[in-house]
Amino acid sequence: MASTIKIRAKSKSGTTTVKALFSHPMETGNRKDKKTGDKIPAHHITEITAEYNGSVVFTAQMGPAVSKNPYLSFKFKGGSSGEKIKITWVDNKGKGDSLEATIK
């Protein structure tokens, strides 16, 4: 299965900028199924963590108000070309995925 995460990490003058895209429906729990009128249960990413060199550099907690297929970008000091960054997500149903990418 293709990964649910896409990562672009780029290091420039001592700062690494990470951009990540996640494929996830991000259901709010407020939407109704048009055919049956039943509410579609909430299904969204709750937490995303980014690790660099074994330590967590960034954590994002998300509610259902983050757009479908979330986009996230953040920066951290340090990190150089060729090093790895690992991003992990978990959703409210306990599912998750993680991916390691190389900093450019």
Place this chain on the structure above:
Amino acid sequence: MNDIRRKFLKSAAGLGGIAAAIGTGLLMPQRAFAAYLEDAFHATDVSAALIGAEGSDQHTPSDQIKLKAPDIAENGAVVPVTVSSTLPNVESISIIATENPSPLAASFQLSAMSEAYVSTRIKMGKTSNVIAVVKSDGKLYSATQEVKVTIGGCGG
């Protein structure tokens, strides 16, 4: 006889469960997953959401926070929001859309290595203020911008 069969079924089910858990990434080596801000994300008013996420609803407007969001969002389902700050020792950043059913959209915890910068996309039900709340040196500062939404992104 029956007893053994029971036991066998039980252990088989147990193993299957574990395999499924590994498959879905449930048993991934978890490190520093902070406690999920369940209450804050379910809060229906701004101050409750802020108390849940940042511990207080008292925040002072600061011009050292840059909040970048569109003045008019054509599609409420995708509103790009970027927050950056020049405040010292930023610990966390929260993004709030005041008129959403649950105002807190996302909360970011920064590490000592992080730069005070975050960019994401949020949903907005209708025209409202977007507030970026930044915790710096234990105090809360904020920047607010009104975003006009022509098509809502919540419900349907």
